[in-house]
Amino acid sequence: MPIANGVAPCDFVIFGGTGDLAVRKLLPALYLRDRDGHLTADTRIIAVARAGLDEPGYRHKIQAELGRFVAAELLDGGTVDRFLARLRFVSIDLTEPSDYAAVTDVLAASEVDIRVFYLACSPALFGPICDALGRQGLVTASSRVVLEKPIGHDLASARAINDAVGAVFEEGQIFRIDHYLGKESVQNLLVTRFANTLLEPLWNSSWIDHVQITVAESLGVGTRGDYYDKSGALRDMLQNHLLQVLCLVAMEPPTYIDRETVRDEKLKVLQALKPLSAKDIKRDTVTGQYGPGLADGAVVGAYRQDAENPDSSTETFVAVKAEINNWRWAGVPFYLRTGKRMSRRYSEIVVQFKPVPLPMFPGSDGASEPNRLVISLQPDEEMRLELTAKEPGPGGIRMRPVSLALNYTQAFQRRSPDAYERLLMDVVRGDPTLFMRRDEVEAAWAWAEPILRQWQESGRQPRLYPAGTDGPVDASTLLERDGRRWHEEAS
Numbered sequence: 001m002p003i004a005n006g007v008a009p010c011d012f013v014i015f016g017g018t019g020d021l022a023v024r025k026l027l028p029a030l031y032l033r034d035r036d037g038h039l040t041a042d043t044r045i046i047a048v049a050r051a052g053l054d055e056p057g058y059r060h061k062i063q064a065e066l067g068r069f070v071a072a073e074l075l076d077g078g079t080v081d082r083f084l085a086r087l088r089f090v091s092i093d094l095t096e097p098s099d100y101a102a103v104t105d106v107l108a109a110s111e112v113d114i115r116v117f118y119l120a121c122s123p124a125l126f127g128p129i130c131d132a133l134g135r136q137g138l139v140t141a142s143s144r145v146v147l148e149k150p151i152g153h154d155l156a157s158a159r160a161i162n163d164a165v166g167a168v169f170e171e172g173q174i175f176r177i178d179h180y181l182g183k184e185s186v187q188n189l190l191v192t193r194f195a196n197t198l199l200e201p202l203w204n205s206s207w208i209d210h211v212q213i214t215v216a217e218s219l220g221v222g223t224r225g226d227y228y229d230k231s232g233a234l235r236d237m238l239q240n241h242l243l244q245v246l247c248l249v250a251m252e253p254p255t256y257i258d259r260e261t262v263r264d265e266k267l268k269v270l271q272a273l274k275p276l277s278a279k280d281i282k283r284d285t286v287t288g289q290y291g292p293g294l295a296d297g298a299v300v301g302a303y304r305q306d307a308e309n310p311d312s313s314t315e316t317f318v319a320v321k322a323e324i325n326n327w328r329w330a331g332v333p334f335y336l337r338t339g340k341r342m343s344r345r346y347s348e349i350v351v352q353f354k355p356v357p358l359p360m361f362p363g364s365d366g367a368s369e370p371n372r373l374v375i376s377l378q379p380d381e382e383m384r385l386e387l388t389a390k391e392p393g394p395g396g397i398r399m400r401p402v403s404l405a406l407n408y409t410q411a412f413q414r415r416s417p418d419a420y421e422r423l424l425m426d427v428v429r430g431d432p433t434l435f436m437r438r439d440e441v442e443a444a445w446a447w448a449e450p451i452l453r454q455w456q457e458s459g460r461q462p463r464l465y466p467a468g469t470d471g472p473v474d475a476s477t478l479l480e481r482d483g484r485r486w487h488e489e490a491s
């Protein structure tokens with residue numbers, strides 16, 4: 001069968017095909033890949049959900065949703081029609097094994113070899129769905145399954161999910177998605193580090209003072225309060241997205257880049273994370289929960305209102321000081337933080353270098369700031385090297401901070417694809433390099449779980465912070481205690 005831009009024909013089966021993720025991310029991403037000619041004529045998208053819809057009703061719904069979630073200039077009538085014609089809709093109860101015969105019927109209507117089963121639904125259903133697929137004989141050698149995070153809520157539940165999925169699919173067929181790994185700027189981190197010689201000699205504890213990783217969101221929990229209230233910022237963001245980014249910053253260069261070598265090196269970083277004792281957790285972790293405030297120019301309510309739980313003690317903000325016990329990073333703190341309803345939406349990695357060993361311009365006006373490499377993941381994909389320069393002019397030295405900046409959109413003059421566009425095509429191609437392996441997920445839980453346990457045992461309550469701010473003041477104290485500041489507080 002013909003291959004489109006290296007992507008073979010496939011049946012893309014989305015369990016939870018009417019859910020938020022499918023509608024907001026997966027279908028728009030597949031539409032955009034279709035638009036760029038990456039879906040073959042015989043590729044089908046089969047949505048499976050428990051919704052009282054028929055196929056025309058589903059197509060109609062998705063047509064309207066594409067209008068909401070794809071930029072108007074990227075929507076063209078011909079491609080939309082072609083895309084809608086690929087859609088099939090199967091209405092079943094995902095928990096009812098006998099209903100899966102309907103999925104078998106739809107799959108049997110095509111000769112296509114590759115089946116992608118995308119589980120865009122509650123992790124509690126991962127095991128039962130895989131089991132039903134196995135019993136129906138739907139899992140062929142070229143089938144793959146995609147698991148959305150969260151993979152469990154602790155180490156034991158992650159293992160149970162991995163066991164249940166692993167009873168039906170081989171590890172090589174399991175794609176655990178972390179969409180942060182599909183972001184262009186996150187992938188570029190590997191290229192910046194390993195396709196240039198400039199940084200590598202400095203990329204260690206001799207030259208780097210500390211690293212900050214921030215993922216700040218201005219939105220609240222929206223309609224996801226039910227899920228979020230059982231999860232919280234550590235499970236929802238830090239245990240996966242932030243630790244994966246940390247791995248790419250900290251990993252050793254693999255001998256070559258391939259599906260296992262990159263993941264092997266990331267695993268070593270996770271295994272080298274210094275375990276946090278109860279005392280460390282008390283001192284080096286900060287939790288917060290947003291109260292009412294002003295966000296994105298509007299008055300917004302408290303998290304407890306959004307979650308419809310007036311007594312909730314779920315954290316919507318977390319900051320942690322992590323350390324990596326290996327030769328390259330010993331003694332270099334990695335400050336991680338993420339929160340909802342913060343002052344603005346931005347994600348960045350800040351690598352701060354050590355100060356100059358000796359101030360050379362004692363009589364100068366202005367001080368030399370430490371050099372920083374700032375990698376902005378969103379909203380703009382940008383890299384800035386912050387240096388100190390002499391302000392032009394006679395009469396002495398005036399030192400000022402300046403930036404060497406690289407903005408990807410300007411430099412490459414092209415649309416930066418959404419993370420899901422890249423990752424979904426990697427699944428069809430069978431390339432798991434940018435997906436989490438079982439041992440990585442479990443190593444991340446092994447490090448994060450004691451934090452959750454200590455919070456629970458000590459009855460820790462998150463500090464309230466007003467919506468639209470940068471989280472609780474304790475987050476600033478976490479760095480001040482070490483004589484440091486968060487990047488935006490420093491600049």
Ligand code: BG6
Pocket residue numbers: 217236237
């Ligand atoms: C998801 C979390 O994994 O990532 C959400 O469940 C969060 O709570 C989202 O909002 C953030 O992703 P992005 O790409 O918008 O930074």
